[in-house]
Amino acid sequence: MFEALLEKVRFNNRDLVAAIAQQYDTNEVLMMAWMNADSIEETLVTGRVCYYSRSRHGLWRKGETSGQVQRLVDIRLDCDGDTLLLLVDQTGVACHTGRRSCFYRAVRGSELVELSKPSVDPKTLYGEKHG
Amino acid sequence: MFEALLEKVRFNNRDLVAAIAQQYDTNEVLMMAWMNADSIEETLVTGRVCYYSRSRHGLWRKGETSGQVQRLVDIRLDCDGDTLLLLVDQTGVACHTGRRSCFYRAVRGSELVELSKPSVDPKTLYGEKHG
Numbered sequence: 001m002f003e004a005l006l007e008k009v010r011f012n013n014r015d016l017v018a019a020i021a022q023q024y025d026t027n028e029v030l031m032m033a034w035m036n037a038d039s040i041e042e043t044l045v046t047g048r049v050c051y052y053s054r055s056r057h058g059l060w061r062k063g064e065t066s067g068q069v070q071r072l073v074d075i076r077l078d079c080d081g082d083t084l085l086l087l088v089d090q091t092g093v094a095c096h097t098g099r100r101s102c103f104y105r106a107v108r109g110s111e112l113v114e115l116s117k118p119s120v121d122p123k124t125l126y127g128e129k130h131g
Numbered sequence: 132m133f134e135a136l137l138e139k140v141r142f143n144n145r146d147l148v149a150a151i152a153q154q155y156d157t158n159e160v161l162m163m164a165w166m167n168a169d170s171i172e173e174t175l176v177t178g179r180v181c182y183y184s185r186s187r188h189g190l191w192r193k194g195e196t197s198g199q200v201q202r203l204v205d206i207r208l209d210c211d212g213d214t215l216l217l218l219v220d221q222t223g224v225a226c227h228t229g230r231r232s233c234f235y236r237a238v239r240g241s242e243l244v245e246l247s248k249p250s251v252d253p254k255t256l257y258g259e260k261h262g
Contacts (some may be wrong), residue, residue: 004243008236018163018171020151027158032149032214044238076234078244079226083163085143087236103207105139107175112135112208 002044006037010081016052017084021094024073024087030094031102033060035084040075047072049088066125068092098122133175134135137168141212147183148215152225155204155218161225162233164191166215178203180219197256199223229253 009017018036023030035043035113039059042050049070053060063069070088077084095102098118105112140148147165148207154161164182166174170190180201184191194200201219208215226233229249236243 002238004241005238008243018149020163023224027160029151029153029158029160032151032209045259046207075238076246078163078233079228079230079235080233083233085160091203097210099210102209102214103209105208107133107136107206110135112139115207126219 002041003046005075005077006040008077009037009040009084011037012082015052015095016054017082019051019084019086021049021070021086021088025047025089026107028101029103029128030088030090040084043072043086044075049086052082063091063113066096068094068125070094078102093120093125096122096126098125132171135207136175136206139208139262140168140171140215142168143213145185147185148213150182150217152180152201152217152219152221154221156220160234161201161221161230161231164193171215174217175206176205180217180229188234190234194222197223197227199225199256199259201225224249224256225250227253227257 011017015036019035020032021030036052039050039052049062049072051060057101067090074087093100099116102117104114106115137184137261142148146167150166152161167183170181180193180203182191200222202218205218224231229251230247234244235247237246
């Protein structure tokens with residue numbers, strides 16, 4: 001199932017490939033993260049998106065703590081094999097700040113402004129200690 | 132204009148930041164590339180997207196050879212500052228293979244299949260030597 005994909009992915013010198021998550025029906029870009037071979041394999045087997053956490057140096061099962069999981073709808077590879085596009089069905093919010101998308105800041109004039117407010121309190125998602 | 136953005140971008144150890152290009156009206160994800168501070172500045176000043184080419188080690192003015200330019204509509208920064216989302220208006224095709232999007236390969240069963248054919252002959256875009 002995943003061998004055909006894995007043999008075409010060009011992992012970087014840290015054995016990772018960039019992965020963009022896009023909501024499958026609205027086409028909203030939710031986030032960008034990284035995957036290794038194991039996380040790609042787990043994602044394809046389980047149908048739930050698993051990334052590789054560069055800060056925690058391990059598999060990052062999206063939503064494991066927060067419940068904000070991503071169901072995999074389709075997985076695409078780009079022309080040079082160094083980026084994946086994951087079409088997902090996002091439960092709740094993708095961003096750890098409680099926003100649907102991580103891309104909520106934009107340039108307006110000479111300022112960087114926030115385009116949206118959190119729709120969920122991060123304390124609700126992660127508990128007080130991460131608040 | 133760009134100082135507010137640049138001071139929030141977290142460039143990697145090669146002084147680059149990932150940049151996703153998305154067609155502003157259809158929300159189609161077109162490609163992923165990299166930018167450095169100079170290319171961000173040029174993009175904001177000119178309104179035409181300029182990346183940083185890791186293979187050519189220099190500014191990559193998208194469409195300079197092929198004519199397939201990207202007009203910048205909006206620029207977004209993600210929560211941890213290491214990825215940009217460029218909302219663009221893509222002239223023609225984004226992919227060097229002559230396809231609208233670089234993400235044209237997908238897993239189907241045990242195979243990686245092409246979801247689309249080139250809509251433009253790359254020879255037309257780049258001349259015979261790149262064909």
